[in-house]
Amino acid sequence: MRTVARAPFARTLSRFAVAFALGVSATLGGAAPAAANPSQFVAALWPEAQARGVSRAIFEAAFSGFTPSDRVMELTRSQPEFTQTVGAYLDRRVTSGQVDLGRRMRGEWSQTLGRIEGHWGVQSEVVLAIWGMETNFGNYLGGNNVIHALATLTYGDYRASYFKGELLTALQILQAGHVTPQNMIGSWAGAMGQTQFMPSSFARYAVDYNGDGRRDIWNSVPDALASTANYLKEHGWRPGETWGYEVRLPANFDYGRAWDIGRQSLAQWQAMGAVRANGMAFPRPTDEARIFMPSGANGPAFLLLHNFEVIKRYNNSDNYALAVGHLADRILGAGPFRQPFPPNEVALNKDQRRELQNLLNSYGFDAGTPDGVVGPRTREAIIAYQRSVGMTADGHASGALLAQLR
Numbered sequence: 001m002r003t004v005a006r007a008p009f010a011r012t013l014s015r016f017a018v019a020f021a022l023g024v025s026a027t028l029g030g031a032a033p034a035a036a037n038p039s040q041f042v043a044a045l046w047p048e049a050q051a052r053g054v055s056r057a058i059f060e061a062a063f064s065g066f067t068p069s070d071r072v073m074e075l076t077r078s079q080p081e082f083t084q085t086v087g088a089y090l091d092r093r094v095t096s097g098q099v100d101l102g103r104r105m106r107g108e109w110s111q112t113l114g115r116i117e118g119h120w121g122v123q124s125e126v127v128l129a130i131w132g133m134e135t136n137f138g139n140y141l142g143g144n145n146v147i148h149a150l151a152t153l154t155y156g157d158y159r160a161s162y163f164k165g166e167l168l169t170a171l172q173i174l175q176a177g178h179v180t181p182q183n184m185i186g187s188w189a190g191a192m193g194q195t196q197f198m199p200s201s202f203a204r205y206a207v208d209y210n211g212d213g214r215r216d217i218w219n220s221v222p223d224a225l226a227s228t229a230n231y232l233k234e235h236g237w238r239p240g241e242t243w244g245y246e247v248r249l250p251a252n253f254d255y256g257r258a259w260d261i262g263r264q265s266l267a268q269w270q271a272m273g274a275v276r277a278n279g280m281a282f283p284r285p286t287d288e289a290r291i292f293m294p295s296g297a298n299g300p301a302f303l304l305l306h307n308f309e310v311i312k313r314y315n316n317s318d319n320y321a322l323a324v325g326h327l328a329d330r331i332l333g334a335g336p337f338r339q340p341f342p343p344n345e346v347a348l349n350k351d352q353r354r355e356l357q358n359l360l361n362s363y364g365f366d367a368g369t370p371d372g373v374v375g376p377r378t379r380e381a382i383i384a385y386q387r388s389v390g391m392t393a394d395g396h397a398s399g400a401l402l403a404q405l406r
Helices: 015-022 038-051 056-063 070-078 086-093 096-108 110-120 124-135 146-155 160-175 199-205 221-234 255-261 266-271 306-312 318-332 350-362 376-388 399-405
Strands: 244-248 263-265 288-292 301-304
Touching: 038 056, 038 146, 038 160, 056 146, 056 160, 070 146, 086 318, 096 110, 096 124, 096 318, 110 124, 110 221, 124 221, 124 306, 124 318, 146 160, 160 199, 199 221, 244 288, 255 288, 255 376, 263 266, 266 288, 301 318, 306 318, 350 376, 350 399, 376 399
Parallel strands: none
Antiparallel strands: 244 301, 263 288, 288 301
């Protein structure tokens, strides 16, 4: 995230302004519309903050100098559709530099990480990988005043109910003394600290590991790492199990059946021809997994276990969870994936996916209503088309497939 520059302080909220604005708070109804005066908006928040135990002193310190940030609102409108291939995503996030830094951090914090792993059962390398993915091991926390960012999003009526709840929770965190207003730093969307917790996640899962009375995920690395381990454990992390395995698939692998199966045991996947890419046996053949083939038949394939889905509770993205798992393995000493990603692969944007669906329909392969979403129906249409022209029927919506359909 790029740092959001704070707008110059225009007018401090006086007690008179707050008292005046409270008179209109009933009409504002919580999250004020974007047309409301910022002072009125802040004043309308005070009764709810007070009801949550926030003092006037903390409230005024938190909102001192608040001016809605144009930059934050711009980011809500300009977030591009994610069209990067998985290979490109991993190349940017699991670099040799990140691996080396992760190993150095493992050495520096080995005792703390060992105790955290012993208590929560989450492998040290996974905690390190999340730390690395979120803030480059604490080197960049986001640079935004969390209260001001959340207030901007609420005031700008962007998912106002959700961000208002996060804002009020953030005020409670300040009231509890875990961090000062000036040190409550995070992303433009309010994710905070070394491992980027939203305020509501902080309230549920952050821990005071060093015992100083504060859950300080900004300045205390032990607190941040332990909080991450606690988060994963509370979402069902299984100690002693990994996130998944890279696998090799046979030339006659039934991709269509694989897409339909969902989850099954590793032994059942092995019966279909899937074997570990490193040649080793699956340590627990009864573990259940789903298959993930981000580049179809032309790239690496993975069998994803339960803990992979737990990592996705941190960020609901297969790409993110794969990067975390791979970075963790690399920190542990593993090498790159055995099967490389296709070097010239191109990701399709939504318009291109819609075009692909239209073309499939025009050729008589029912992809359903063209909506730009590659779901089971579109995948079945791709497989049927690929079979009809003698291609490997992997169901992958690629740039090459679109070019051929054109």
